[in-house]
Amino acid sequence: MLRFERVKIREEEPEKRLKSFTLEPTIGYSNDEATAEASRCIGCNMCTQACPASLDIGGYINSTAIGDPAQTVRIVFENLPFPAIIGRVCTHNCEDICVMYDTGGPLAIRHLKRYAADKFDDYSKILNVKKRAFLNKKVAVIGAGPAGMSTAYYLAIQGVKVTVFESLPVTGGFMRVGIPRYRLPADVIDKEIQYIQSQGVDIRLNTTVGKDVQFNDIMEEYDSVFLGVGNHKPRMTGTPGSDANNIMHATEFLKRVALGEKINVGKNVIVIGGGFTANDAARISQRLGAKNVYIMYRRRETDRPGYPSMNADEEMEESLDEGINYMWEVTPFEYAKTGETITSIKYWENQMVSDGAGRSKPVPNKEKTFSMDIDFIIEATGQETNFSFLGEDYAKRLKLTPQGHIIVDQNGMTSIPKLFSGGDSTNLTRDLISAVRDGDTAVMGILNYLNLMDRVNEEYLPLLDRWKKFSPLSAKMAYPERIR
Numbered sequence: 001m002l003r004f005e006r007v008k009i010r011e012e013e014p015e016k017r018l019k020s021f022t023l024e025p026t027i028g029y030s031n032d033e034a035t036a037e038a039s040r041c042i043g044c045n046m047c048t049q050a051c052p053a054s055l056d057i058g059g060y061i062n063s064t065a066i067g068d069p070a071q072t073v074r075i076v077f078e079n080l081p082f083p084a085i086i087g088r089v090c091t092h093n094c095e096d097i098c099v100m101y102d103t104g105g106p107l108a109i110r111h112l113k114r115y116a117a118d119k120f121d122d123y124s125k126i127l128n129v130k131k132r133a134f135l136n137k138k139v140a141v142i143g144a145g146p147a148g149m150s151t152a153y154y155l156a157i158q159g160v161k162v163t164v165f166e167s168l169p170v171t172g173g174f175m176r177v178g179i180p181r182y183r184l185p186a187d188v189i190d191k192e193i194q195y196i197q198s199q200g201v202d203i204r205l206n207t208t209v210g211k212d213v214q215f216n217d218i219m220e221e222y223d224s225v226f227l228g229v230g231n232h233k234p235r236m237t238g239t240p241g242s243d244a245n246n247i248m249h250a251t252e253f254l255k256r257v258a259l260g261e262k263i264n265v266g267k268n269v270i271v272i273g274g275g276f277t278a279n280d281a282a283r284i285s286q287r288l289g290a291k292n293v294y295i296m297y298r299r300r301e302t303d304r305p306g307y308p309s310m311n312a313d314e315e316m317e318e319s320l321d322e323g324i325n326y327m328w329e330v331t332p333f334e335y336a337k338t339g340e341t342i343t344s345i346k347y348w349e350n351q352m353v354s355d356g357a358g359r360s361k362p363v364p365n366k367e368k369t370f371s372m373d374i375d376f377i378i379e380a381t382g383q384e385t386n387f388s389f390l391g392e393d394y395a396k397r398l399k400l401t402p403q404g405h406i407i408v409d410q411n412g413m414t415s416i417p418k419l420f421s422g423g424d425s426t427n428l429t430r431d432l433i434s435a436v437r438d439g440d441t442a443v444m445g446i447l448n449y450l451n452l453m454d455r456v457n458e459e460y461l462p463l464l465d466r467w468k469k470f471s472p473l474s475a476k477m478a479y480p481e482r483i484r
């Protein structure tokens with residue numbers, strides 16, 4: 001029977017979620033639900049055009065529709081080695097443009113990917129990547145986040161020797177120490193990183209480049225180097241009172257909680273910001289025992305990062321269900337202290353003022369001031385790349401945009417020959433799937449740079465810009481075996 005309505009994903013009760021650091025808000029599809037949902041897809045592959053990593057979405061949804069989740073995972077792995085992770089926390093822009101959007105709702109592309117990936121504990125059994133002879137080239141990857149680990153994977157399966165240097169005691173970057181465990185369980189990250197390691201990738205944890213090993217030495221020793229260092233230097237507001245003992249940047253806060261610390265946040269918590277990080281910090285504060293959690297954002301609800309998108313709506317719905325409060329169009333101007341501790345936050349209300357061009361600006365109305373008692377402040381006000389590991393000479397040679405992003409060419413190479421880069425330190429979209437896309441681009445760039453293209457196995461190359469091949473008609477012609 002032709003079905004139009006999106007198959008609803010089942011959810012855990014918010015009260016139950018709040019008691020747990022690890023309980024996922026959504027419950028994965030059953031076999032019947034996944035088949036029913038996947039069968040709604042008409043295989044037009046419009047969605048591929050919105051996917052930063054250019055996944056063959058129509059192709060893999062079709063595999064699930066015909067009951068072959070292993071083939072779904074194989075197709076996803078053509079460009080992305082994290083199907084279960086991305087199947088949970090992708091920004092899923094693909095769903096925003098699904099042609100079924102107004103016909104029962106967009107295909108649940110993200111949930112379907114999770115369904116297929118969760119079927120397999122060990123990908124090596126279904127992927128069967130054949131061991132390749134060593135190509136006599138060594139590549140260093142700095143940072144074990146999604147950009148670095150994707151790059152490492154697609155190079156390693158070609159026979160390149162890859163060493164990953166990571167300062168933290170854990171792998172995954174912000175997948176592990178940013179996104180909380182209730183959104184992304186530890187065993188899901190472990191499964192996907194361990195599979196990459198099983199392909200011969202050597203990961204050196206607790207090794208900070210610039211401290212434990214010098215960047216200069218890495219550049220000399222390796223044939224090529226990939227930077228996947230992300231943005232880990234907190235940007236604080238500097239509001240008067242910020243030198244207190246009960247204020248923390250959100251990424252520091254989430255990292256410490258992810259590494260096992262129980263931070264005492266008291267009862268009343270204010271989070272300053274409006275994006276992913278603010279929501280996660282707020283929801284973690286509740287799980288640490290806070291009773292009243294407010295997110296303060298200086299612009300309107302419709303100006304928040306990521307809006308408009310299904311992802312931004314879902315994120316806010318989950319937060320609201322769990323009792324998070326939002327305060328729009330407010331600007332804190334003082335954290336009032338008693339001794340070394342902030343006891344209240346003083347703020348103005350804003351008005352959004354358009355200057356006729358570009359985005360409206362929040363302008364505080366300073367005639368009226370407001371105050372709230374608080375126990376803990378978390379600033380989710382962005383972060384930037386820490387370039388101190390480069391040393392003076394390389395720092396001078398690495399070209400950055402005026403906003404501080406690393407400039408790369410279309411092959412992912414920086415202004416320094418043999419040095420490639422991707423992920424949050426480099427792109428403007430700053431999400432997981434864009435980090436993976438940058439890894440894919442750099443893999444092709446590095447293989448070209450090392451003159452390995454005539455020795456690679458084409459079957460294992462990430463397929464860039466697949467969307468160029470796809471129009472509603474050409475999808476069928478390109479993959480007749482996959483598209484009905």
Ligand SMILES: Cc1cc2nc3c(=O)[nH]c(=O)nc-3n(C[C@H](O)[C@H](O)[C@H](O)COP(=O)(O)OP(=O)(O)OC[C@H]3O[C@@H](n4cnc5c(N)ncnc54)[C@H](O)[C@@H]3O)c2cc1C
Pocket residue numbers: 089090091142143144145146147148165166167168172173174175178179180207208209210228229230231232251254276277280389422423424425430431432433435
């Ligand atoms: C709280 C939070 C929630 C998020 N939620 C989502 C979400 O739901 N969906 C989504 O798509 N994206 C989300 N993001 C964004 C996403 O996590 C990032 O875009 C992505 O992780 C960037 O990948 P990356 O590989 O560039 O960097 P990272 O993941 O940041 O990894 C960089 C790694 O490099 C290491 N490193 C840095 N410098 C050095 C050095 N000198 N030596 C050795 N190692 C070094 C770091 O320790 C880190 O492990 C979220 C981010 C945060 C902070």
Ligand code: SF4
Pocket residue numbers: 040041042043044045046047048057058061097098099100107109
């Ligand atoms: S946009 Fe993608 S998910 Fe939606 S119907 Fe077309 S192929 Fe299927």
